[in-house]
Amino acid sequence: MLHPSIKILPLLLPLLLALPAQAKDFTVAQKDKKFSQAKLEVKVGDVVNFKNEDPFSHNIFSLSDIKTFDLGSYPQGQSKSVAFDKPGTVEIECSVHPDMKLIVEVKK
Numbered sequence: 001m002l003h004p005s006i007k008i009l010p011l012l013l014p015l016l017l018a019l020p021a022q023a024k025d026f027t028v029a030q031k032d033k034k035f036s037q038a039k040l041e042v043k044v045g046d047v048v049n050f051k052n053e054d055p056f057s058h059n060i061f062s063l064s065d066i067k068t069f070d071l072g073s074y075p076q077g078q079s080k081s082v083a084f085d086k087p088g089t090v091e092i093e094c095s096v097h098p099d100m101k102l103i104v105e106v107k108k
């Protein structure tokens, strides 16, 4: 006789398939006092890793309404991540290097 939980599986399958696609991970490096790209498009729920590849510290932050954060200062080789949970445009900067700019477009 089949285990009782196996009988439930066909009922659960349509529910599992209806779940939204899993969140993706992106990496944006900081190198030569620049973000590795000027613009990035992600979807709600996606995570962006900010990786410092410069031999000095950066302090990545955003004052944007839909995602306000401050990752603090961290050195070469370290990475910190931010999850984008609302749709909209997020402007990201570095408090150490005012010329550093990154736009993240968060799509629904």
Ligand SMILES: [Cu+2]
Binding pocket: 030, 033, 057, 058, 059, 094, 095, 096, 097, 100
């Ligand atoms: Cu910087």
